[in-house]
Amino acid sequence: MAKITTLLFDFDGTLLDTNELIIQTFQTVLDDHYPGKFTRAHILPFLGPPLIESFTRVDPAKTDELIQAYRSWNxxxxxxxxxxxxxxxxxxxxxxxxGMKMAVVSTKRNNMLWKGLDLLAIGELFDTVIGLDDVTAPKPDPEPILLALERLGSTPxxxxxxxxxxxxxxxxxNAGVRTAGVAWSIKGEAFMRELEPDYILHHISDLLRITTETDR
Incomplete structure:
Protein backbone atom coordinates (compact mmCIF):
# COMPACT_ATOMS: atom_id res chain seq x y z
CA MET A 1 0.00 0.00 0.00
CA ALA A 2 1.42 3.38 -1.05
CA LYS A 3 2.47 5.87 1.58
CA ILE A 4 -0.15 8.56 2.20
CA THR A 5 1.27 12.00 1.40
CA THR A 6 -1.88 13.91 0.46
CA LEU A 7 -5.08 14.66 2.36
CA LEU A 8 -8.12 16.10 0.59
CA PHE A 9 -10.77 17.45 2.94
CA ASP A 10 -14.39 18.29 2.40
CA PHE A 11 -15.19 21.38 4.46
CA ASP A 12 -18.77 21.77 5.72
CA GLY A 13 -19.65 18.92 8.07
CA THR A 14 -16.06 17.67 8.05
CA LEU A 15 -13.84 20.49 9.35
CA LEU A 16 -16.39 23.23 10.07
CA ASP A 17 -19.60 22.34 11.87
CA THR A 18 -22.13 24.20 9.75
CA ASN A 19 -24.83 21.57 10.15
CA GLU A 20 -27.15 23.77 12.20
CA LEU A 21 -26.44 26.77 9.96
CA ILE A 22 -27.34 24.82 6.83
CA ILE A 23 -30.43 23.22 8.32
CA GLN A 24 -31.75 26.51 9.70
CA THR A 25 -31.04 28.25 6.39
CA PHE A 26 -32.96 25.64 4.41
CA GLN A 27 -35.75 25.64 7.00
CA THR A 28 -36.11 29.42 6.91
CA VAL A 29 -36.15 29.66 3.12
CA LEU A 30 -38.46 26.70 2.61
CA ASP A 31 -40.87 27.84 5.34
CA ASP A 32 -41.06 31.25 3.68
CA HIS A 33 -42.02 29.72 0.33
CA TYR A 34 -43.74 26.45 1.33
CA PRO A 35 -45.06 26.84 4.91
CA GLY A 36 -45.26 23.58 6.82
CA LYS A 37 -44.20 21.39 3.91
CA PHE A 38 -40.57 20.61 4.82
CA THR A 39 -39.41 19.11 8.11
CA ARG A 40 -35.88 18.68 9.41
CA ALA A 41 -35.94 15.09 8.12
CA HIS A 42 -36.79 16.35 4.62
CA ILE A 43 -33.84 18.76 4.78
CA LEU A 44 -31.08 16.32 5.79
CA PRO A 45 -30.60 14.95 2.24
CA PHE A 46 -29.89 18.53 1.10
CA LEU A 47 -26.68 18.60 3.17
CA GLY A 48 -23.78 17.90 0.83
CA PRO A 49 -25.00 18.44 -2.75
CA PRO A 50 -24.66 21.83 -4.48
CA LEU A 51 -27.56 24.20 -3.86
CA ILE A 52 -28.70 24.07 -7.47
CA GLU A 53 -29.16 20.31 -7.17
CA SER A 54 -31.13 20.53 -3.93
CA PHE A 55 -33.40 23.41 -4.92
CA THR A 56 -34.07 21.98 -8.38
CA ARG A 57 -35.50 18.97 -6.59
CA VAL A 58 -37.72 21.29 -4.55
CA ASP A 59 -39.04 23.51 -7.36
CA PRO A 60 -37.25 23.83 -10.75
CA ALA A 61 -39.20 26.98 -11.58
CA LYS A 62 -37.95 28.82 -8.49
CA THR A 63 -34.42 27.44 -8.19
CA ASP A 64 -32.60 30.75 -8.70
CA GLU A 65 -34.91 32.63 -6.33
CA LEU A 66 -34.48 30.00 -3.62
CA ILE A 67 -30.70 29.95 -4.02
CA GLN A 68 -30.51 33.72 -3.62
CA ALA A 69 -32.68 33.63 -0.51
CA TYR A 70 -30.54 30.82 0.91
CA ARG A 71 -27.27 32.65 0.30
CA SER A 72 -28.54 35.86 1.85
CA TRP A 73 -29.70 34.23 5.12
CA ASN A 74 -26.69 31.92 5.28
CA GLY A 99 4.87 17.32 5.76
CA MET A 100 1.44 16.29 4.55
CA LYS A 101 0.15 17.99 1.40
CA MET A 102 -3.38 19.16 2.14
CA ALA A 103 -6.28 20.58 0.16
CA VAL A 104 -9.91 21.49 0.69
CA VAL A 105 -12.25 20.11 -1.98
CA SER A 106 -15.74 21.47 -1.48
CA THR A 107 -19.04 21.92 -3.30
CA LYS A 108 -19.31 25.38 -1.70
CA ARG A 109 -18.78 28.69 -3.51
CA ASN A 110 -15.29 30.03 -2.99
CA ASN A 111 -16.23 33.22 -1.15
CA MET A 112 -18.22 31.35 1.50
CA LEU A 113 -15.61 28.62 1.67
CA TRP A 114 -12.96 31.20 2.51
CA LYS A 115 -15.27 32.83 5.03
CA GLY A 116 -15.29 29.53 6.91
CA LEU A 117 -11.54 28.99 6.53
CA ASP A 118 -10.93 32.47 7.93
CA LEU A 119 -13.32 31.82 10.81
CA LEU A 120 -11.23 28.80 11.83
CA ALA A 121 -7.95 30.54 10.94
CA ILE A 122 -6.76 27.48 8.99
CA GLY A 123 -6.58 28.74 5.41
CA GLU A 124 -2.79 28.97 5.45
CA LEU A 125 -2.51 25.27 6.30
CA PHE A 126 -3.81 24.21 2.89
CA ASP A 127 -1.70 24.05 -0.25
CA THR A 128 -4.75 24.60 -2.43
CA VAL A 129 -8.49 25.16 -2.01
CA ILE A 130 -10.98 23.91 -4.61
CA GLY A 131 -14.47 25.38 -4.48
CA LEU A 132 -17.53 25.26 -6.69
CA ASP A 133 -16.24 28.16 -8.81
CA ASP A 134 -13.15 26.19 -9.85
CA VAL A 135 -14.90 23.33 -11.65
CA THR A 136 -17.63 22.57 -14.14
CA ALA A 137 -18.74 19.37 -12.40
CA PRO A 138 -18.73 19.10 -8.57
CA LYS A 139 -18.34 15.93 -6.49
CA PRO A 140 -19.20 13.10 -6.97
CA ASP A 141 -17.67 13.84 -10.36
CA PRO A 142 -13.91 13.29 -10.02
CA GLU A 143 -13.04 16.67 -11.59
CA PRO A 144 -12.48 18.69 -8.37
CA ILE A 145 -10.45 15.92 -6.75
CA LEU A 146 -8.30 15.42 -9.83
CA LEU A 147 -7.80 19.19 -10.06
CA ALA A 148 -6.57 19.23 -6.46
CA LEU A 149 -4.15 16.38 -7.18
CA GLU A 150 -2.86 18.20 -10.26
CA ARG A 151 -2.22 21.37 -8.26
CA LEU A 152 -0.52 19.38 -5.50
CA GLY A 153 1.57 17.22 -7.82
CA SER A 154 0.14 14.09 -6.17
CA THR A 155 -1.11 10.76 -7.48
CA PRO A 156 -4.39 9.07 -6.53
CA ASN A 174 -14.43 7.96 -8.95
CA ALA A 175 -11.06 9.72 -8.78
CA GLY A 176 -9.25 6.56 -7.68
CA VAL A 177 -8.13 7.86 -4.28
CA ARG A 178 -8.60 6.21 -0.92
CA THR A 179 -11.53 7.51 1.11
CA ALA A 180 -12.30 8.24 4.75
CA GLY A 181 -15.77 8.86 6.13
CA VAL A 182 -16.19 10.84 9.32
CA ALA A 183 -18.31 9.27 12.06
CA TRP A 184 -19.41 12.76 13.18
CA SER A 185 -21.42 13.16 9.96
CA ILE A 186 -24.89 14.48 10.76
CA LYS A 187 -26.23 11.52 8.75
CA GLY A 188 -24.57 9.13 11.18
CA GLU A 189 -21.76 6.60 11.22
CA ALA A 190 -24.00 3.82 9.86
CA PHE A 191 -24.77 5.94 6.78
CA MET A 192 -21.07 6.54 6.20
CA ARG A 193 -20.24 2.83 6.58
CA GLU A 194 -22.83 1.94 3.94
CA LEU A 195 -20.74 3.95 1.46
CA GLU A 196 -17.81 1.58 2.13
CA PRO A 197 -14.97 4.07 2.59
CA ASP A 198 -11.47 2.72 3.20
CA TYR A 199 -11.43 4.30 6.68
CA ILE A 200 -13.91 5.56 9.26
CA LEU A 201 -12.62 8.43 11.42
CA HIS A 202 -14.08 8.74 14.90
CA HIS A 203 -11.98 11.83 15.57
CA ILE A 204 -9.94 13.86 13.13
CA SER A 205 -6.79 12.93 15.05
CA ASP A 206 -7.24 9.37 13.70
CA LEU A 207 -5.50 10.72 10.60
CA LEU A 208 -2.26 10.98 12.58
CA ARG A 209 -2.32 7.22 13.08
CA ILE A 210 -3.48 6.35 9.57
CA THR A 211 -0.82 8.43 7.85
CA THR A 212 1.84 6.99 10.14
CA GLU A 213 0.75 3.40 9.48
CA THR A 214 0.98 3.84 5.71
CA ASP A 215 4.52 5.19 6.16
CA ARG A 216 5.81 1.82 7.37
Missing amino acids: LANHDRLSKEFDGVNETLKELKKR EESIMIGDNSHDILGGK
Whole structure:
Protein backbone atom coordinates (compact mmCIF):
# COMPACT_ATOMS: atom_id res chain seq x y z
CA MET A 1 0.00 0.00 0.00
CA ALA A 2 1.42 3.38 -1.05
CA LYS A 3 2.47 5.87 1.58
CA ILE A 4 -0.15 8.56 2.20
CA THR A 5 1.27 12.00 1.40
CA THR A 6 -1.88 13.91 0.46
CA LEU A 7 -5.08 14.66 2.36
CA LEU A 8 -8.12 16.10 0.59
CA PHE A 9 -10.77 17.45 2.94
CA ASP A 10 -14.39 18.29 2.40
CA PHE A 11 -15.19 21.38 4.46
CA ASP A 12 -18.77 21.77 5.72
CA GLY A 13 -19.65 18.92 8.07
CA THR A 14 -16.06 17.67 8.05
CA LEU A 15 -13.84 20.49 9.35
CA LEU A 16 -16.39 23.23 10.07
CA ASP A 17 -19.60 22.34 11.87
CA THR A 18 -22.13 24.20 9.75
CA ASN A 19 -24.83 21.57 10.15
CA GLU A 20 -27.15 23.77 12.20
CA LEU A 21 -26.44 26.77 9.96
CA ILE A 22 -27.34 24.82 6.83
CA ILE A 23 -30.43 23.22 8.32
CA GLN A 24 -31.75 26.51 9.70
CA THR A 25 -31.04 28.25 6.39
CA PHE A 26 -32.96 25.64 4.41
CA GLN A 27 -35.75 25.64 7.00
CA THR A 28 -36.11 29.42 6.91
CA VAL A 29 -36.15 29.66 3.12
CA LEU A 30 -38.46 26.70 2.61
CA ASP A 31 -40.87 27.84 5.34
CA ASP A 32 -41.06 31.25 3.68
CA HIS A 33 -42.02 29.72 0.33
CA TYR A 34 -43.74 26.45 1.33
CA PRO A 35 -45.06 26.84 4.91
CA GLY A 36 -45.26 23.58 6.82
CA LYS A 37 -44.20 21.39 3.91
CA PHE A 38 -40.57 20.61 4.82
CA THR A 39 -39.41 19.11 8.11
CA ARG A 40 -35.88 18.68 9.41
CA ALA A 41 -35.94 15.09 8.12
CA HIS A 42 -36.79 16.35 4.62
CA ILE A 43 -33.84 18.76 4.78
CA LEU A 44 -31.08 16.32 5.79
CA PRO A 45 -30.60 14.95 2.24
CA PHE A 46 -29.89 18.53 1.10
CA LEU A 47 -26.68 18.60 3.17
CA GLY A 48 -23.78 17.90 0.83
CA PRO A 49 -25.00 18.44 -2.75
CA PRO A 50 -24.66 21.83 -4.48
CA LEU A 51 -27.56 24.20 -3.86
CA ILE A 52 -28.70 24.07 -7.47
CA GLU A 53 -29.16 20.31 -7.17
CA SER A 54 -31.13 20.53 -3.93
CA PHE A 55 -33.40 23.41 -4.92
CA THR A 56 -34.07 21.98 -8.38
CA ARG A 57 -35.50 18.97 -6.59
CA VAL A 58 -37.72 21.29 -4.55
CA ASP A 59 -39.04 23.51 -7.36
CA PRO A 60 -37.25 23.83 -10.75
CA ALA A 61 -39.20 26.98 -11.58
CA LYS A 62 -37.95 28.82 -8.49
CA THR A 63 -34.42 27.44 -8.19
CA ASP A 64 -32.60 30.75 -8.70
CA GLU A 65 -34.91 32.63 -6.33
CA LEU A 66 -34.48 30.00 -3.62
CA ILE A 67 -30.70 29.95 -4.02
CA GLN A 68 -30.51 33.72 -3.62
CA ALA A 69 -32.68 33.63 -0.51
CA TYR A 70 -30.54 30.82 0.91
CA ARG A 71 -27.27 32.65 0.30
CA SER A 72 -28.54 35.86 1.85
CA TRP A 73 -29.70 34.23 5.12
CA ASN A 74 -26.69 31.92 5.28
CA LEU A 75 -24.22 34.78 4.92
CA ALA A 76 -25.97 36.87 7.58
CA ASN A 77 -25.90 34.02 10.11
CA HIS A 78 -22.70 32.19 9.13
CA ASP A 79 -20.37 33.11 12.00
CA ARG A 80 -23.10 32.86 14.65
CA LEU A 81 -24.06 29.29 13.76
CA SER A 82 -20.70 27.81 12.68
CA LYS A 83 -18.02 26.23 14.86
CA GLU A 84 -14.94 24.04 14.63
CA PHE A 85 -15.27 20.30 15.06
CA ASP A 86 -13.21 19.06 17.98
CA GLY A 87 -9.47 18.89 17.32
CA VAL A 88 -9.50 20.27 13.77
CA ASN A 89 -7.05 23.15 14.20
CA GLU A 90 -4.61 21.21 16.35
CA THR A 91 -4.63 18.11 14.13
CA LEU A 92 -4.25 20.01 10.86
CA LYS A 93 -1.26 21.88 12.25
CA GLU A 94 0.39 18.60 13.28
CA LEU A 95 -0.29 17.03 9.88
CA LYS A 96 1.21 20.08 8.20
CA LYS A 97 4.25 19.84 10.48
CA ARG A 98 4.67 16.23 9.39
CA GLY A 99 4.87 17.32 5.76
CA MET A 100 1.44 16.29 4.55
CA LYS A 101 0.15 17.99 1.40
CA MET A 102 -3.38 19.16 2.14
CA ALA A 103 -6.28 20.58 0.16
CA VAL A 104 -9.91 21.49 0.69
CA VAL A 105 -12.25 20.11 -1.98
CA SER A 106 -15.74 21.47 -1.48
CA THR A 107 -19.04 21.92 -3.30
CA LYS A 108 -19.31 25.38 -1.70
CA ARG A 109 -18.78 28.69 -3.51
CA ASN A 110 -15.29 30.03 -2.99
CA ASN A 111 -16.23 33.22 -1.15
CA MET A 112 -18.22 31.35 1.50
CA LEU A 113 -15.61 28.62 1.67
CA TRP A 114 -12.96 31.20 2.51
CA LYS A 115 -15.27 32.83 5.03
CA GLY A 116 -15.29 29.53 6.91
CA LEU A 117 -11.54 28.99 6.53
CA ASP A 118 -10.93 32.47 7.93
CA LEU A 119 -13.32 31.82 10.81
CA LEU A 120 -11.23 28.80 11.83
CA ALA A 121 -7.95 30.54 10.94
CA ILE A 122 -6.76 27.48 8.99
CA GLY A 123 -6.58 28.74 5.41
CA GLU A 124 -2.79 28.97 5.45
CA LEU A 125 -2.51 25.27 6.30
CA PHE A 126 -3.81 24.21 2.89
CA ASP A 127 -1.70 24.05 -0.25
CA THR A 128 -4.75 24.60 -2.43
CA VAL A 129 -8.49 25.16 -2.01
CA ILE A 130 -10.98 23.91 -4.61
CA GLY A 131 -14.47 25.38 -4.48
CA LEU A 132 -17.53 25.26 -6.69
CA ASP A 133 -16.24 28.16 -8.81
CA ASP A 134 -13.15 26.19 -9.85
CA VAL A 135 -14.90 23.33 -11.65
CA THR A 136 -17.63 22.57 -14.14
CA ALA A 137 -18.74 19.37 -12.40
CA PRO A 138 -18.73 19.10 -8.57
CA LYS A 139 -18.34 15.93 -6.49
CA PRO A 140 -19.20 13.10 -6.97
CA ASP A 141 -17.67 13.84 -10.36
CA PRO A 142 -13.91 13.29 -10.02
CA GLU A 143 -13.04 16.67 -11.59
CA PRO A 144 -12.48 18.69 -8.37
CA ILE A 145 -10.45 15.92 -6.75
CA LEU A 146 -8.30 15.42 -9.83
CA LEU A 147 -7.80 19.19 -10.06
CA ALA A 148 -6.57 19.23 -6.46
CA LEU A 149 -4.15 16.38 -7.18
CA GLU A 150 -2.86 18.20 -10.26
CA ARG A 151 -2.22 21.37 -8.26
CA LEU A 152 -0.52 19.38 -5.50
CA GLY A 153 1.57 17.22 -7.82
CA SER A 154 0.14 14.09 -6.17
CA THR A 155 -1.11 10.76 -7.48
CA PRO A 156 -4.39 9.07 -6.53
CA GLU A 157 -2.48 6.18 -4.97
CA GLU A 158 -0.93 8.42 -2.30
CA SER A 159 -4.09 10.40 -1.49
CA ILE A 160 -7.19 10.21 0.72
CA MET A 161 -10.48 12.07 0.28
CA ILE A 162 -12.06 12.78 3.68
CA GLY A 163 -15.68 13.76 4.04
CA ASP A 164 -19.06 13.47 5.73
CA ASN A 165 -21.30 12.72 2.79
CA SER A 166 -21.88 10.41 -0.16
CA HIS A 167 -20.56 13.02 -2.60
CA ASP A 168 -17.18 12.90 -0.88
CA ILE A 169 -16.81 9.11 -0.78
CA LEU A 170 -18.21 8.49 -4.26
CA GLY A 171 -16.16 11.36 -5.65
CA GLY A 172 -13.05 9.89 -4.09
CA LYS A 173 -13.76 6.46 -5.51
CA ASN A 174 -14.43 7.96 -8.95
CA ALA A 175 -11.06 9.72 -8.78
CA GLY A 176 -9.25 6.56 -7.68
CA VAL A 177 -8.13 7.86 -4.28
CA ARG A 178 -8.60 6.21 -0.92
CA THR A 179 -11.53 7.51 1.11
CA ALA A 180 -12.30 8.24 4.75
CA GLY A 181 -15.77 8.86 6.13
CA VAL A 182 -16.19 10.84 9.32
CA ALA A 183 -18.31 9.27 12.06
CA TRP A 184 -19.41 12.76 13.18
CA SER A 185 -21.42 13.16 9.96
CA ILE A 186 -24.89 14.48 10.76
CA LYS A 187 -26.23 11.52 8.75
CA GLY A 188 -24.57 9.13 11.18
CA GLU A 189 -21.76 6.60 11.22
CA ALA A 190 -24.00 3.82 9.86
CA PHE A 191 -24.77 5.94 6.78
CA MET A 192 -21.07 6.54 6.20
CA ARG A 193 -20.24 2.83 6.58
CA GLU A 194 -22.83 1.94 3.94
CA LEU A 195 -20.74 3.95 1.46
CA GLU A 196 -17.81 1.58 2.13
CA PRO A 197 -14.97 4.07 2.59
CA ASP A 198 -11.47 2.72 3.20
CA TYR A 199 -11.43 4.30 6.68
CA ILE A 200 -13.91 5.56 9.26
CA LEU A 201 -12.62 8.43 11.42
CA HIS A 202 -14.08 8.74 14.90
CA HIS A 203 -11.98 11.83 15.57
CA ILE A 204 -9.94 13.86 13.13
CA SER A 205 -6.79 12.93 15.05
CA ASP A 206 -7.24 9.37 13.70
CA LEU A 207 -5.50 10.72 10.60
CA LEU A 208 -2.26 10.98 12.58
CA ARG A 209 -2.32 7.22 13.08
CA ILE A 210 -3.48 6.35 9.57
CA THR A 211 -0.82 8.43 7.85
CA THR A 212 1.84 6.99 10.14
CA GLU A 213 0.75 3.40 9.48
CA THR A 214 0.98 3.84 5.71
CA ASP A 215 4.52 5.19 6.16
CA ARG A 216 5.81 1.82 7.37
